[in-house]
Amino acid sequence: MRKIVHVDMDAFYASVEQRDAPELRGRPLVVAWRGARSVVCAASYEARRFGVRSAMPAVRAERLCPDAVFVPPDFTRYRAVSRQVREIFRRHTDLVEPLSLDEAYLDVTENKLGLASATDVATEIRRQIRDELKLTASAGIAPNKFLAKIASDWNKPDGQFVIKPAQVSAFLTALPVGRIPGVGKVMDAKLEALGIRTVGQLRELERPVLEARFGRYGGRLYELARGVDEHPVVPDRPVQSISSEDTLAEDQPLAALAPLIERLAQKTWEASRKTSRVPRTVVLKLKTGDFRNLTRSLTPSTPPDSAAVLAQIALALCNRVDLPESTRYRLVGVGLGNFHEPGDAESQSGLFLDEQSPD
Incomplete structure (x- = not known):
C-alpha cells in the first residue's frame, strides 16, 4: 500500500509577497495587475475573508475589498521559490510529481530519512519550509493521490490531515460529490439530477449504470467513490x-x-x-x-x-x-x-x- 503526501503551499504568490515585504503582512493583498482586463492570480487569506478568489476579475476583487493592496505578479521570483520547495521535497523522496508551482504529490512509501510514518514526513517537510523559506504549507496524507489531495485542503492554512486506510470509507460517505476531481459544475448538475449529492449516494450506483450514463469517466467515478485510485506518483511527467x-x-x-x-x-x-x-x-x-x-x-x-x-x-x-x-x-x-x-x-x-x- 502506498503512502502519498500532497503538499499545497498556502496562498503561495501572496505569501511570497508578504514574506518579502513586511509592510504587507496582515493586510489584504491581491496579486494582480490593476485594470478592467486583469484577473486575480492569488489572494492573501486576509483578502479571501472579503470573498476575493483566484481567477476573479480584478475589478470585482477591488469592489469586494476596496482596501486591498494590489501587487503585480512576479513569476520569476515565484518559480525560484518553487524550486527551493522542491529541493526540500527531494530530501525525503525522489518520487515527486509537481502539479504547479505551489503543489505536488510525493510518494513516501519509502523515505530517504527513515522517518517512521508518512505523517512524520509531512510534518518535517512543513517544518523545513517554515524554518528555511519563511512560508507555510498544508499537507494531506493518504493511501492514494485522490485522497491525499482532498486531505491537504482539510486543515488549511498551515495544517495537515491524515486519512488512514481504515478510515477511507467513512471519510468519503458524507463528502460532497463536487469534491471529486473532474466533477465540475456541469457534472455536478448531472449528478444532482440523479439525486446524488454525496459520495455515499454515488457509491450506491453500480459500475455499468455509471458507465452507461457517463462513459469511461463513469468507471472512474465508481472507483473514486470507493476510495480506489491506482495512479502512481510520476516524477517529471511528460508534457501533455x-x-x-x-x-x-x-x-x-x-x-x-x-x-x-x-x-x-x-x-x-x-x-x-x-x-x-x-x-x-x-x-x-x-x-x-x-x-x-x-x-x-x-x-x-x-x-x-x-x-x-x-x-x-x-x-x-x-x-x-x-x-x-x-x-x-x-x-x-x-x-x-x-x-x-x-x-x-x-x-x-x-x-x-x-x-x-x-x-
Whole structure:
C-alpha cells in the first residue's frame, strides 16, 4: 500500500509577497495587475475573508475589498521559490510529481530519512519550509493521490490531515460529490439530477449504470467513490499540453480574432518545439465578455506539422462556435494537446468532444 503526501503551499504568490515585504503582512493583498482586463492570480487569506478568489476579475476583487493592496505578479521570483520547495521535497523522496508551482504529490512509501510514518514526513517537510523559506504549507496524507489531495485542503492554512486506510470509507460517505476531481459544475448538475449529492449516494450506483450514463469517466467515478485510485506518483511527467493565450484590451467579435489566433498559433508552435513529443490535438479556447469559457478541439488524422497548419486548424475551429455573431470575446487561446512519443503508430482521428461551460 502506498503512502502519498500532497503538499499545497498556502496562498503561495501572496505569501511570497508578504514574506518579502513586511509592510504587507496582515493586510489584504491581491496579486494582480490593476485594470478592467486583469484577473486575480492569488489572494492573501486576509483578502479571501472579503470573498476575493483566484481567477476573479480584478475589478470585482477591488469592489469586494476596496482596501486591498494590489501587487503585480512576479513569476520569476515565484518559480525560484518553487524550486527551493522542491529541493526540500527531494530530501525525503525522489518520487515527486509537481502539479504547479505551489503543489505536488510525493510518494513516501519509502523515505530517504527513515522517518517512521508518512505523517512524520509531512510534518518535517512543513517544518523545513517554515524554518528555511519563511512560508507555510498544508499537507494531506493518504493511501492514494485522490485522497491525499482532498486531505491537504482539510486543515488549511498551515495544517495537515491524515486519512488512514481504515478510515477511507467513512471519510468519503458524507463528502460532497463536487469534491471529486473532474466533477465540475456541469457534472455536478448531472449528478444532482440523479439525486446524488454525496459520495455515499454515488457509491450506491453500480459500475455499468455509471458507465452507461457517463462513459469511461463513469468507471472512474465508481472507483473514486470507493476510495480506489491506482495512479502512481510520476516524477517529471511528460508534457501533455502546451498553449498560449491573450486577454484583449477590448472585447472583440469572433470575426476580428483571426490575426491574434495566428500569432498565438505561432507562439504555441515554437513552444512545442522544445519537446520531442508529437501533439495530436488542436484546441481553441475562448472567453466571452461575460466570462463564459468555451473550448473547441480537433484531432486530425495527421498531426499538425507547422505553425501555419496549427493556425489553419484553430481558425477552422471558429466555425464550430455556435454563439450569436454579436457575441464579444475578451480572451483567446490556442493550444496543442494529447502529445505522444515519435513513432507511436496509434492514431486517434476524429473529433474530440466539445466543452462549453461558464467560467
